[in-house]
Amino acid sequence: MTTTPRRTPTLEDLAARAGVSRATASRVLRGQTNVSDEAREAVLAAAEELSYTPNQAARSLVTGRSNSLAFCVDESQERMFSDPFFFGMLRGAQGVVAGAGQQLVFTVTSREEEHRRFLAYAAAGHVDGVLLLSLHGRDRLPQELEAIGVPTVLSGRPLTGASLYYVDADNVGGGRLATEHLRRAGRRVVAHVAGPLDMCAGQDRLAGYREALGEDFEPELVESADWTVAGGEAATAELLRRRPDLDAVFAGSDLEALGVIRALEHAGRRVGTGADEVAVVGFDDVQAADQQRVPLTTVRQPIADLGATMTSRLLERLAGEDPPRSTVLPVELVVRRTA
CATH class of the missing domain: 3.40.50.2300 (Response regulator)
Structure with a gap:
């Protein structure tokens, strides 16, 4: 006895189950606000009933978005994997990215040829935006990314004096x-x-x-x-x-x-x-x-919060909002036994 594989529900199925138009269902799934609360609840309930998962490949073709963000560390692999600061930042960023239904792409770019490869990768549309950490000197990678239309948020105040988006600790x-x-x-x-x-x-x-x-x-x-x-x-x-x-x-x-x-x-x-x-x-x-x-x-310093705030700022930019260019989070002294 053979069984017929269950058909994957489509956006049209979802809209029909929720009793709304295809366009309204699409707006709810994209997180847009120009939808009534009643329609949003109906679409979300129908999505749960149908176990509906958006076709990310099809969505990317329609929107021109990859639904991926890059977490780019401008350090050697040895330094990156030996310093717990970066893992705290990554944890904070991943929490926000996952909540937004997106993917996080991790890369290390400590040498000039790695910079060039990453610029080409970003220019090809593989990521929608970049979280850039641990810049040294007057590195122009963030300006180059912005110039090719890839929104970027830095960890730390830029030393170039350029008007870039960044999140920092005090x-x-x-x-x-x-x-x-x-x-x-x-x-x-x-x-x-x-x-x-x-x-x-x-x-x-x-x-x-x-x-x-x-x-x-x-x-x-x-x-x-x-x-x-x-x-x-x-x-x-x-x-x-x-x-x-x-x-x-x-x-x-x-x-x-x-x-x-x-x-x-x-x-x-x-x-x-x-x-x-x-x-x-x-x-x-x-x-x-x-x-x-x-x-x-x-x-x-609130390491995980720094990563989360960077990611939120980047998602705000990608949504067409205009977040503050600089965000500085407070620090506190923790007194133990060495001083």
């Missing part, structure tokens, strides 16, 4: 919070292991540190690193060579802070809040910060 405020906390604790020689100074986060956290110190700022107490544990360790070794009297360190990231602690311990210095210990503050509040032998005091 890095200046965070740097100030960390440094003021150390000064209030009586620390007199506060060093800073900065992030890369060709990135907005590195520059802005350093700016907050300088603001908090005012006239007490000393350039020799700043050493730049690359957001990594190894970078933080090497920078701290150099700072100790220059200023063995330092009694506090504000690190530009939690991974750098772990390297700071490693270097201090290697030099025979203890980390903590005691008068004979070196206080350390990080930035990010990744999961590892609270799992150390001495839990790390840090500045928490």
